[in-house]
Amino acid sequence: METTQITSLQTLNNFLSERDNNENVFFISDIPEVCKEYPCVLGIDEAGRGPVLGPMVYGTAFCPINESTLLVDLECADSKALTEEKRDNIFEKLCNASNKIGWAVEVIAPNTICNSMLSRSKYSLNQVSMDAAIGLIRAAVNCGVKIEHVYVDTVGPPEKYQAYLKSIFPKLKIKVAKKADSTYPIVSAASICAKVTRDHALQVWKFQEGLELSHKEFGSGYPGDPLTKKFLVDNCDPVFGFPQLVRFSWSTASKALENTAYHVEWEDVDEETTPPANTTSITSFFQMTNNKSTTKTEHSFFTQRGLSRKVEL
Amino acid sequence: MATIHIQSGKNNIESNKNDSKVHSVPFTIHAECDAQVDKYFETGVKKNQEDGTFTASFRGYPLKGARVELPEGYMGVVLHESIKPETEKEERKFYVVNNFKSFTYWNWGKIPSQADTIRQALDWLEIAEVLHSPLVEE
Numbered sequence: 385m386e387t388t389q390i391t392s393l394q395t396l397n398n399f400l401s402e403r404d405n406n407e408n409v410f411f412i413s414d415i416p417e418v419c420k421e422y423p424c425v426l427g428i429d430e431a432g433r434g435p436v437l438g439p440m441v442y443g444t445a446f447c448p449i450n451e452s453t454l455l456v457d458l459e460c461a462d463s464k465a466l467t468e469e470k471r472d473n474i475f476e477k478l479c480n481a482s483n484k485i486g487w488a489v490e491v492i493a494p495n496t497i498c499n500s501m502l503s504r505s506k507y508s509l510n511q512v513s514m515d516a517a518i519g520l521i522r523a524a525v526n527c528g529v530k531i532e533h534v535y536v537d538t539v540g541p542p543e544k545y546q547a548y549l550k551s552i553f554p555k556l557k558i559k560v561a562k563k564a565d566s567t568y569p570i571v572s573a574a575s576i577c578a579k580v581t582r583d584h585a586l587q588v589w590k591f592q593e594g595l596e597l598s599h600k601e602f603g604s605g606y607p608g609d610p611l612t613k614k615f616l617v618d619n620c621d622p623v624f625g626f627p628q629l630v631r632f633s634w635s636t637a638s639k640a641l642e643n644t645a646y647h648v649e650w651e652d653v654d655e656e657t658t659p660p661a662n663t664t665s666i667t668s669f670f671q672m673t674n675n676k677s678t679t680k681t682e683h684s685f686f687t688q689r690g691l692s693r694k695v696e697l
Numbered sequence: 698m699a700t701i702h703i704q705s706g707k708n709n710i711e712s713n714k715n716d717s718k719v720h721s722v723p724f725t726i727h728a729e730c731d732a733q734v735d736k737y738f739e740t741g742v743k744k745n746q747e748d749g750t751f752t753a754s755f756r757g758y759p760l761k762g763a764r765v766e767l768p769e770g771y772m773g774v775v776l777h778e779s780i781k782p783e784t785e786k787e788e789r790k791f792y793v794v795n796n797f798k799s800f801t802y803w804n805w806g807k808i809p810s811q812a813d814t815i816r817q818a819l820d821w822l823e824i825a826e827v828l829h830s831p832l833v834e835e
Contacts, residue, residue, distance in 0.1 A: 406741060495741070498757030504806040592740040623726060624737035625756045632757025641756065646728035648756065650805065689818040694701065 389414070391479050393472055396581065401588040405439075406495050406628055410519075412488035415527045419486050422448035423532035426524060427570030428517050431578035433509070433539065435605030436612065436634040438586045439494055442516035443578030445478070445487040445570055446529055454484055455569035460576060465566070468583060475580040478573060487577045488523055490516050491585055494631045501633035510540060518552055525553075533557045535571045537564035593627040595619060602629070607636040620644045703776065705793040717775055719800035720762075721815060722755065750808060751801065763809035766799045768822055773797040 387398040390411060403409045426446040433440055447454065458477050459470075466474070478485055492512065500507040517536060524531060534553070538545050538560050546560035561567060565575040586599045597619075603611025616637065620626060622645050630637050682692060720734070732738075742753045742762075751762040767773055776791035802815050811817070 495754055495757075499754060499759035502758045593736050594740075621733060621737055623728065623730070623732040627737075628741060628754065637757075646726050649725045649727065650758075651723040651725075686821070688814070689821065690814040691818050691821060 391482070393476060393580075393584070396475075396584050397588050400491070400581070400585050401590065405493060405585070405589060406592060407493055408496050409491040409493075410488070410523070411491075412523050412527060413482060413486045415486050415529055416447075416483050418448050418451070418484055419446060420528045420530060422450060423530050424448050425452065425533045425535065425568075425570045426521065426529070426531050427535045427537075427564070427568055427572070427574040428520055429537040429565045429571050429575035429578055430513060430516070431575065432582040432605070433513070435631075436607050436616070436636045437494060437602060437605040437630045438589070439582060440492045440497060440513075440516075441578040441582040441585070442490045442492065442513070442520060443487065443574045443576075443581065444489075444520040444524060445485060445573035445577055446524055446531065447485045447570065449532065451484050452569065454481060455573055458573070460569045460572035461566065464575075464579075466576075471576050471580050471583075474576050478576065485573065486524070486527075486529065487574070488520055489577055489581045490519060491581060492516060493628075495628045498631050498633040513539075514545065514548065518549070521549075521553060521556070531556055534559070535564050535568045536560045537571050537575070538562060589629060591627050591629065595627055607634070616640050617644070622646050700788045702788065702790045703774075703793065704790065717773075717795040717797040719773065719775070719797050721800060721802035722760070723803060723805045724755070751803075753803065755803075759806050760803040761806065761808050762801045762803040764799055764801050765816065765819070767797075768819070771822065773800065 386402055387395055390396045390399050390413065399411065400409070424446045425448075426444055428442065428444045431441045431443070432438055458474055458481070460474060478487065497509065497512065500512050501509060521531070521534060534549070534556050536545070536549065536558065539562075542560040542562060546558055549558045549560065550556075564571040566572070586602075586605075589599060591597065597615075601611065602615040603609040605612055607613075616626065616630070617640070620640065625632060625641050625645050626637060632638065632641075686692065718734070718739070720738070726732075738753060738755065742751055744751055749764075751764075753760045753762060773796060774793045775795040775797070777794045778789060778791050780790070782789050802809065802813070804813065809816075
């Protein structure tokens with residue numbers, strides 16, 4: 385049976401390994417009754433924005449304002465300052481406090497990230513991130529969480545982001561700040577949910593391409609990590625490039641492909657800049673020419689359809 | 698322009714393999730080789746249940762695809778040319794290595810439509826048939 389509830393690291397692993405790692409996955413915990421009754425704080429943070437491989441995870445955690453001391457007891461702090469073991473530990477404790485704390489994550493697949501960044505109408509990583517944050521707040525609202533304060537961690541300039549979020553959620557008190565994960569315990573809790581989910585998503589990663597590799601062989605995913613570099617070199621298919629664990633839209637990945645994979649030329653990339661077919665340059669009318677035109681031009685019916693004659697009839 | 702010979706080899710066209718999965722893609726790979734299509738491409742193909750179109754990825758680029766059935770009475774053939782011509786006037790020989798009745802064509806991030814060149818090219822078949830069929834006096 386498919387796992388639908390995450391209440392521990394084990395069920396987190398089951399949940400993640402049962403899903404298609406090529407698509408985004410959303411999870412929201414049961415909402416504690418107290419979160420529906422009393423005004424709550426909600427924190428948002430992300431994990432895995434920089435790495436060239438694996439998903440980017442957006443996380444949220446929320447609890448009643450008057451229960452905030454609980455977060456300090458759980459030792460929620462900046463997830464990057466904690467060891468992996470410590471984070472796993474705190475995550476288990478968060479799950480055990482399910483009568484007071486709720487949480488949610490959106491796992492944004494590496495393939496979704498590059499499809500967005502490489503789409504025709506460019507959809508930037510910042511926009512992907514903001515939409516994920518908005519989705520998390522909206523999910524909590526829809527589940528009946530009585531949100532009063534929202535704290536969001538940001539990598540970019542906080543003012544614009546804050547104004548944007550306020551325009552979408554005018555009733556909420558929203559604070560967007562740099563390094564919010566080390567300032568606000570609720571953001572730290574969100575950060576731990578996001579980071580633990582990303583780490584475990586990598587641990588249980590099954591390659592749809594059938595590669596038999598463990599997460600220990602691809603390293604942290606940061607472009608400077610020697611294990612990650614080796615992984616990119618060893619697992620490059622000359623035609624298709626990398627498995628879909630890799631974010632092709634990262635310059636580390638695209639540069640590696642330029643060097644080791646076959647060159648690929650895309651059709652109609654510069655649609656607007658190519659002149660229309662059959663345009664005659666103005667100077668050609670003044671040129672002396674002796675040979676009468678003997679080549680028959682094909683009717684636009686054929687040229688528009690990409691058809692041309694290859695044999696003499 | 699040169700004469701083109703198409704040979705079906707020892708086997709008759711009809712008896713050749715016709716399980717070919719043909720993908721028409723919106724890019725050119727500058728290589729002439731076998732590719733692990735089933736492992737790296739087809740594993741990522743997803744069908745949209747609502748309109749029957751497909752999505753897939755190539756090197757991170759989003760692709761949207763549709764299946765095209767060839768008209769009744771027509772057959773697609775996969776050809777192989779072992780000796781590439783050096784001039785335009787040389788005779789060319791192609792061998793039939795496979796055949797197909799349908800194929801999937803892919804656009805970069807655009808939902809396939811009747812306005813796509815490849816669909817429109819198939820219009821010619823119908824017109825050609827009208828133009829070149831012998832006239833029958835009534």
